Amino acid sequence: MSKESFKDYKTRKIKEHRDKIPRNYRKTYDRAMTGRSIRAAINSQCIECMGYARVEVKNCVSPQCPLFPYRNLKSPDFDKDNTPS
Numbered sequence: 001m002s003k004e005s006f007k008d009y010k011t012r013k014i015k016e017h018r019d020k021i022p023r024n025y026r027k028t029y030d031r032a033m034t035g036r037s038i039r040a041a042i043n044s045q046c047i048e049c050m051g052y053a054r055v056e057v058k059n060c061v062s063p064q065c066p067l068f069p070y071r072n073l074k075s076p077d078f079d080k081d082n083t084p085s
C-alpha cells in the first residue's frame with residue numbers, strides 16, 4: 001500500500017470537511033481555502049463555530065477568541081469597545 005502524499009491528504013481532508021458544510025456556506029469556505037481572503041476565512045470559521053446559525057455569530061460573546069477582535073460586532077451587551085456594559 002502506497003503512502004498518501006500530503007497534497008492528496010490535503011485534498012481529501014478539505015473535501016471531507018466541505019461535504020459537511022451546508023451548501024449555502026460552501027462558497028465562503030471555498031474562498032477561504034484559496035488562501036486569498038482573510039475575511040472569508042474568519043466568516044467561514046465563525047459560522048462553523050456557531051453551528052451554522054448566522055444570528056449566533058452576530059451574538060458571539062467570546063472575547064477570548066483570537067478571531068473576536070476581527071468580527072467588528074456590535075452586541076447590545078457590549079459597548080463600542082467590546083467591553084461589557
Ligand code: SF4
Pocket residue numbers: 045046047049050057060061062065066067068071
Ligand atoms: S469570534 Fe466567536 S464566532 Fe468567531 S470563532 Fe471566535 S468564538 Fe466563534
